[in-house]
Amino acid sequence: MYSKGDKVVHPMYGAGIVDDIEEKFVDGKSKPYYILKIPVNNLKVSISVNNAQNLPMRQVHKKDKLMNIIAKAEFKPMNPTENWSIRYKENLTKVKSGKIEEVASVFKYLSSKESIKTLSSTEKKMMNSAKQIILSEIILSCGVQKSIAENILKKSIN
Numbered sequence: 001m002y003s004k005g006d007k008v009v010h011p012m013y014g015a016g017i018v019d020d021i022e023e024k025f026v027d028g029k030s031k032p033y034y035i036l037k038i039p040v041n042n043l044k045v046s047i048s049v050n051n052a053q054n055l056p057m058r059q060v061h062k063k064d065k066l067m068n069i070i071a072k073a074e075f076k077p078m079n080p081t082e083n084w085s086i087r088y089k090e091n092l093t094k095v096k097s098g099k100i101e102e103v104a105s106v107f108k109y110l111s112s113k114e115s116i117k118t119l120s121s122t123e124k125k126m127m128n129s130a131k132q133i134i135l136s137e138i139i140l141s142c143g144v145q146k147s148i149a150e151n152i153l154k155k156s157i158n
Helices: 063-072 084-096 100-116 121-142 146-157
Strands: 007-010 014-026 029-038 043-048
Touching: 007 029, 007 121, 014 043, 014 121, 063 100, 063 121, 063 146, 084 100, 084 121, 100 121, 100 146, 121 146
Parallel strands: none
Antiparallel strands: 007 014, 014 029, 029 043
């Protein structure tokens, strides 16, 4: 269980701070919810404590470890003849894993692909989601603003 002030990563929304733990009434029962404050796009996300235990939520990595993971994330080009829907599902599974190395590999793959040809709108959306997840963790891990986090990300993938 997390406490107020903990820095955690939600697999689909990215890194945030547990802003509060509130009791909410759902189906006539009081249940605890984490209120996460996500720095990218100023989101507030409410997650049932019970559901959070089933998600691959984790603590934000320390700065040095995070930078090392992002830099070493492998860009694995997929077989271009492979079915588009299979590639999409594989990438989506990686993004939903909550593992920064998997999210970074998807971001690197799609960024590389985008430099060669235009991405489909679905792939572009996935690349942006992966980027936001990475940026949110850089922001909280390094204690920087979004623009600086973007520069850090650019440097780490080159």
